[in-house]
Amino acid sequence: MGEAFHLLASGNHEVVAVTVRSLGVSGSATLLAASFAIPLSLAIVLKSFRGKPVLLGFFNAMIGMPTVALGLILYLLFSKTGPLGPLHLLYNPVGIMLGQAVLITPLIVSFTTSALEAVNPDVRLLARTLGASNLQEAAAVVREASTGILLAVAASFNRAVAELGIALMVGGNIKGLTQVLTTAIALETVRGEIELGIALTVILLLIVFALNLAVNLFKRRLG
Amino acid sequence: MADIVLELEEVSKAYGDVKALVDVSLQVRRNRILVVLGPNGAGKTTLLKLMAGLLSPDSGRILYKGNPVNAGLSRQLRRKVTMVFQRATVFNTTVYENVAYGLKIRGLPKAEVEERVLEALEKVGIGNLRDRKARSLSGGEQQKLSLARAIALKPEVLLLDEPTVNLDPSSASAVEAFISRIKPETTLVLSTHNLFQARRLADRLAILFRGRLLEEGEASRVFSSPTHPEAARFLSGETFF
Numbered sequence: 001m002g003e004a005f006h007l008l009a010s011g012n013h014e015v016v017a018v019t020v021r022s023l024g025v026s027g028s029a030t031l032l033a034a035s036f037a038i039p040l041s042l043a044i045v046l047k048s049f050r051g052k053p054v055l056l057g058f059f060n061a062m063i064g065m066p067t068v069a070l071g072l073i074l075y076l077l078f079s080k081t082g083p084l085g086p087l088h089l090l091y092n093p094v095g096i097m098l099g100q101a102v103l104i105t106p107l108i109v110s111f112t113t114s115a116l117e118a119v120n121p122d123v124r125l126l127a128r129t130l131g132a133s134n135l136q137e138a139a140a141v142v143r144e145a146s147t148g149i150l151l152a153v154a155a156s157f158n159r160a161v162a163e164l165g166i167a168l169m170v171g172g173n174i175k176g177l178t179q180v181l182t183t184a185i186a187l188e189t190v191r192g193e194i195e196l197g198i199a200l201t202v203i204l205l206l207i208v209f210a211l212n213l214a215v216n217l218f219k220r221r222l223g
Numbered sequence: 224m225a226d227i228v229l230e231l232e233e234v235s236k237a238y239g240d241v242k243a244l245v246d247v248s249l250q251v252r253r254n255r256i257l258v259v260l261g262p263n264g265a266g267k268t269t270l271l272k273l274m275a276g277l278l279s280p281d282s283g284r285i286l287y288k289g290n291p292v293n294a295g296l297s298r299q300l301r302r303k304v305t306m307v308f309q310r311a312t313v314f315n316t317t318v319y320e321n322v323a324y325g326l327k328i329r330g331l332p333k334a335e336v337e338e339r340v341l342e343a344l345e346k347v348g349i350g351n352l353r354d355r356k357a358r359s360l361s362g363g364e365q366q367k368l369s370l371a372r373a374i375a376l377k378p379e380v381l382l383l384d385e386p387t388v389n390l391d392p393s394s395a396s397a398v399e400a401f402i403s404r405i406k407p408e409t410t411l412v413l414s415t416h417n418l419f420q421a422r423r424l425a426d427r428l429a430i431l432f433r434g435r436l437l438e439e440g441e442a443s444r445v446f447s448s449p450t451h452p453e454a455a456r457f458l459s460g461e462t463f464f
Contacts, residue, residue, distance in 0.1 A: 122312040129275050130325035130376065131302040140324075144315055222315070 003195035008202060015196070019203050022180040025093050026161040029100035034153050036101075037108035042138055044109075045116040046124075056113060062106035067165030074099045075169045091172040096180065099166035104156035111155065115148025116141060147219050154215045158208050181207075226253040227289075228380055228410050229274055229304065234283035236269050243269040244434045246283070251380060251412055256402075258425035258442065259414040262457070266434040267414035268309065271382045274412060276300035302329070305378040309385040311365035313357035318349065321357045322372045329376075343375035347401055363394025370401060374409075383413040387420065399423065418458065422446060430454045 007015055044052060076082050078090040089095035119141050127140040142149065164182040171178035173187055181204045189197040229251035236244045244266045251257055251274070259267050272278040273285060276297040285292045285300075292300050305325075314321050322340040331339075344350040347367040352360065357368060366386060373381055383402070387395035402413070402424060415421055421428060425442035430451070438445055438454040449455040 120312060122308060122310065123314065125272075125277055125308070126312045126314070127324075128277055128301055129306040129308075130328070130372065131298070131305075132328055133298065136328050140314065 005199070005202075007196060007199040012199070015199055015203065017176070018179055018181055018184045018200065019207075021093065021178075022161055022182075022204075023207070025097045025167075025180055026100055026157055029097045029160045030104065030153060030157040032097070033101040033105045033108055033156060037105050038112055038142070038149065041109050041112035041116055042142065044113050046138060046141070056110070059106040059109040059113075063110055065103065065106070067103060067163045068169065069165075070099065070103055071165040071169030074102070074166060078170060090170060091174055091178055093171065093178055096167050096171040096178060099170045100160040100163065103163060103166060104160050107156045107159060108152050111152030112145070112149050115145040115152065118148065119144040147222050150215055150218060154211055157211060161207060162204065227251070228253050228287070229412075230286040230289075231270075231273070232284040232286065234273060234280040234285060236266075236273060236278060236281050242434050244273070244280075247431075247434075247436045248283075249429055249436060249439060251410060252427065253410050254408065255426040256406055256409075256411045256413060256424055257427045257429060258421045259412065259429045259431055260416070260418070260421045260425075260457075261414075261431035262416050264433075265416075265431040267416075267431055268384050269434075270431065271306055271384050271412060271414055274380070275304050275306040275382050277306065303379040304382060305373045305376050305380075306382040306384065307366075307369045307373050307386055309388055311362065311369045311389070313360075313365055313368060315358055316356075317353070318344070318355050318357050318360070318368055319353040321368055322375050325372065325376045339375045339377075340371075343371040346374060346405075347371045348397070361394075363390050363397070366390060366394065366398060367401075370398065374405065380410045380412065383411065385414055385416070387417075388415075418460065430457060432457065 044056060074095070075090065077084045078087070078095050079085055080090075089098065123144050124137055124141060127137040132140060162182060164186060167173070167178075167180045167183045168186070171180065171183065173179050173183040179187070181200050185197050185200045185204065188194075188200065227250050231247055231249045233246045233248055234244060235242070235246055247266075247270065249257075249270075259270060261267050269278065273280055276292060279297070287300050287303065314324060319340055322343055323336050326336040326339055341350065341353070344353055347370050349364060349367050349371065352364060352368075357365065360368060366389070370386070386402070387398050390398065399420065402411070405411075406424075413424060421442070427440065428442040428445040429439040430437045430445070430449075432453055437451040438449055445454070446458060449458055
């Protein structure tokens with residue numbers, strides 16, 4: 001344990017690089033997924049269209065998708081002979097980022113939809129009678145659900161940063177290129193580098209706890 | 224008729240098989256209070272929502288200053304006609320931000336927003352609550368906030384849907400006192416099922432029952448000599464249930 005904390009305290013180059021890569025990949029994946037999933041959730045809640053329950057049911061079912069299964073599907077899509085082979089996404093951080101975005105999109109859609117549906121329907125009427133346009137009305141609803149949406153995004157980031165299957169199968173755990181916290185922990189532990197594994201695990205847990213703490217503080221501020 | 228701000232011509236509205244309003248024709252005149260009186264389920268809220276541009280009629284026309292309100296114009300109407308709902312609804316922000324919302328989305332300068340918000344809060348007597356979370360207010364305070372939020376916009380027509388129905392007697396009388404104060408300078412439509420409130424506030428009176436307009440006219444005339452038998456029964460205090 002002593003060595004692990006020494007690695008953390010000394011700012012070991014390898015540990016820092018893996019941590020920054022993890023934050024970058026999973027942070028980008030979360031932003032990408034949220035930029036698609038939040039407007040989609042708004043459309044699901046505010047618009048009437050056929051197949052709405054089916055669409056929502058699909059996203060709810062996809063929440064439980066095992067990361068290794070998704071990793072395998074993406075591996076087949078991204079491999080040289082796969083349909084997306086020419087994009088060279090396999091063994092590439094962008095490939096991991098896209099895979100994680102696919103993984104967490106259902107989570108954000110499902111949780112955000114629940115948060116938006118929980119908003120008092122009179123809020124929409126209120127915004128309208130105060131002169132809001134359709135966009136301003138949607139913004140008012142989003143603002144009312146902001147705590148729930150923030151929780152959905154934070155939970156999704158946690159899921160992305162802590163997943164192993166996609167990072168391993170799509171990224172290939174290449175040191176200095178596609179290695180992220182979870183794959184590094186798995187590799188170093190198997191190699192017997194327990195101290196490094198512990199140091200990386202402590203960082204992963206700190207990221208998750210710090211984010212949850214920040215979200216809770218923000219939630220309290222919003223009331 | 225320059226003093227007619229809003230006009231409904233044979234307006235009907237149904238929710239599925241339920242007819243909420245049937246061929247209602249009504250005029251809202253400048254700087255007068257039109258009280259829409261009727262029992263629960265008469266169609267009062269639907270009528271006010273149509274006037275506010277929050278619903279579209281199934282048939283008939285709504286005219287704002289003589290111009291028909293179609294889908295394209297309904298947002299313009301919503302910027303001139305503001306409705307205060309029966310159940311006070313507030314945004315999950317401070318009292319100040321709640322009142323400022325409508326002014327900000329109109330793109331008014333910050334100084335003007337602040338001036339109008341503070342003026343509106345003072346008018347309804349909750350200037351001391353400006354920094355409180357709106358959701359932490361009592362029902363009466365939330366209804367006053369709703370009124371402040373509406374009058375800050377200086378609407379051409381203010382629609383109040385049973386504004387005192389969920390309030391205790393003291394809050395209700397404070398809201399009524401406020402309505403009486405703004406009466407001379409405001410075009411107002413107020414819905415109520417309360418005969419006494421209608422007597423106290425109405426310049427003109429419209430009696431609505433099961434989606435149909437039974438009678439409409441100067442309040443003093445309708446109260447003293449109603450022509451429609453069912454309106455007469457309602458005004459005499461007989462129950463409709």
